[in-house]
Amino acid sequence: MSAKSMKRATQRWNAALSIALLVVIVVFVNDAARKHVSFKRDLSEDQLYAASPELEKRLGELDDVLVVRAFLTASPEQGAVQIAKSQLVSQLRDYEEASKGRIRLDFVDPNSSSEAKFEAVRLGIKPTQIAGNVATGGRGQEVWLGISLKYRGAERAIPLVMPQTLEYAFASELFRLMRGYTPKIGWFGPSQGLTPKAGDPTYVQARRVLQLAGELVDLETLSTSEGVPDDIDLLVVVRPDSLHPRAAFAIDQYLQGGGRAILALDNHHYSLSGQDLPAAHRVTGLEMLLDIWGVPLSKGILWDRNCVTVTTRNPVAGADGTVGDVLTKTDYTFWPSIDANGLAKDVPVTARLGGLVTYWTQAILEKTLPDGVRRIDLARSSDESWIVDAPNTVTFDPSLVRSQGIELSATAEPKSYPIVTALTGKLPSPFGFGKYPGAPKPLEFFDAVIGDKQWEGEVTDEAILSGVEEAHVVVMGDADWLRDGVQGYFFTPDNYGVYSASFLGSLVDWLLLEEDLVALRSRSPISRPLTDFLKVEREARELAGSAGTVNYDEAEVRTKSEDEAEAAASASRTSAMAAATGGSLLAAFLFVGLPGFLRTRRRSEFEVLDEANPKGGKS
Amino acid sequence: MSTEWGTMLWVFRRELGARFDSLSALTVTIVFALVAHGLYYFLGHPVGDLQLPSLWAGQVASLQVVFAWLPLLFVGLIPALTMGAWAEERASGTQELLFTWPVSGRASVLGKFFAVWFFLGLVLAVAILPLAVMVAGLGDLDWGAVFGGLAGAFLLAGACISISLFLSSLFTEQLSAFLSSALLLGLLWSAGLLIHVMPPSLADAVFYASPYSHFFDSAARGVFDLRDLIYHVSLMVAGLWCNTLVVEGRRWA
Structure with missing residues (x-):
């Protein structure tokens, strides 16, 4: 081998070794960064991907060591779970750093430590069974993804966390540990663990949201007990039906004592199951209270052009005798769809909520408020709403909706009505003192007997509280939005109920004075809808709120205006695309094509000069 | 140092x-813009775990779909x-000419690198900013996310x-350079998709090594995540x- 080729080989070896060393350094640097670097800033408006200021603030307020024990399976067999675990570890390390030494972080794997497993079970943390990775021959595995927090002798556990839910769950438990107790939420409504009758609404999913916020206590009745227990932090009253005045009195006195309540009310009961309850006007039993507080409910229900579009399938016979399904879309105006414009912007509960759908909704009328009471309308119907007599049945008929719309437009001016209203202040009581005409005098109903139970309190006019403590009440003109999901509507995690859980959870946190938690919960993406060109065009042509029938007869049924609206909307979309793409092409010519053209032209000018003056000159 | 900076x-x-000078720059810019716009308007991002609808189907003022496609478009x-940057110099013999000039290997490499980087930045701006302006006209676009995305891209x-x-x-x-480069970048891009079929210990490391996790999950x-900056800069x-x-080895060989 010549000296030159030996030198070349040595150089190659050196280069290869250097490259290998560099790869090792890159891996090492990134591994170290992954483990020890946690600087992150969210530049977006949504602020979804970095520890929130609210959590950082609370972590800064820790005045003792918070022991965080993460019960995480060391090596989940599924790659996706492994990545989720890594993200959890990274997030917990972020919190550790934000706490400036006040968090002591400890990772244990219950699958490899019987002591850790025993402790996890004691705390109520259970493993989740995941399917094995077929590609790698895995046979399934019990995966632990739980966390416990210990602060000043008290301990709380989060049985299952995922990266998306960690911050809220962690903050909730941390706040409760720092406060020192778990709030009690009293539930007064139907379906409290009993088997409901067919067609009756159930509230399992809404109750689950409440259980996350505190300890849920079922209040079987308020009529025969001593009223609302003193240790209830928040009272949730759902669809009361002809409440006895004693129950109304119990609610009233609870609020007079500085209580907090959510009242979800329905004057009309409907069902989608076909086994309808009578839709006639019903009495909640709380009318007196609402009236004296200045927030009475309308007798009729809201007819709102901004509403849910319901798709139904109906069998029809064609001309040739065959039977087929017709798909009909109806803008069901009795289900108002409240968009971001209808939600209060300056209240954390609704500030970032994307929308809300309510069902057969009463408006909350505007009446003079008692002195010192503040009213905030959290949600309102659209500007194109009317209060109408409630229909007796549920009918999805586009032509009926259209004719109703024309009739309403001709008879009354539309306006926006409050649907959810919050009241804060010292509320007057209608009971006793003869303040409210028609209110039963206390002795008239306290002496009465319901069932085999006797009211145990001894109440006189003087003992009735009125306007004593500041109360917080949220009144809602609908209770159906809390019902368990049916056919994609009501309280569903998707479709129209997508915001219901967020709204309910935030409302509870707000009333429990945990506004930091509201801020955390509402860290969902801000709703950013695009201009709906079809809606704009239809509104410009003053078309009724019905979407019409969608089937093979559609073209015949649709009016010329609707076709025009669709064509105009399509043209608008095309124009928008053409503008953006045209802008890009123009920019490409200006910033890429033009400089190239100018350079080429300049060079050819120099070449001409060179040819004209071959002996000299600069080129 | 100043001489090296000057030569760079x-x-x-x-x-x-x-x-x-060549029409290819304009062609590349136009094709890139048209493809990115077409995917954004009509297809969405139906790939992997991250399924996003197209602009009109999703009706959301966001450029996430374009950003989701960028790693694959790259x-x-x-x-x-880049395929011609060195391969063409070697094939046409201009590399030897370059080596005879008083230009260090480092200056040549940095000069070529910054030229391509600058051009690609221009292409990105030309393709994406008009889209952003259009979407901002139709809805409430989050400009923080847009500029973060552009910087990350x-x-x-x-x-x-x-x-x-x-x-x-x-x-x-050039073809060999193109294919090897596309293969390697493609492998890095697809790492995010393959985690479901990988052994878990490997999946975690591969996912972290994937540019996808350092771009789409953050920027x-x-x-802005300092770990992403360290990853890209390293x-x-x-x-x-x-x-x-x-290059230096070849100069002195």
């Missing part, structure tokens, strides 16, 4: 000028831009370019250093 600038200008675009492009340039320096034929959503430094080693 000279190489940068020479490379960038050569790129602008797999085709960056090798095409620019960094990602830098890392990919340095790798591609290094591979280009290893080959004489494309408007999040890849850039590694790619450029390897490239310099190869």
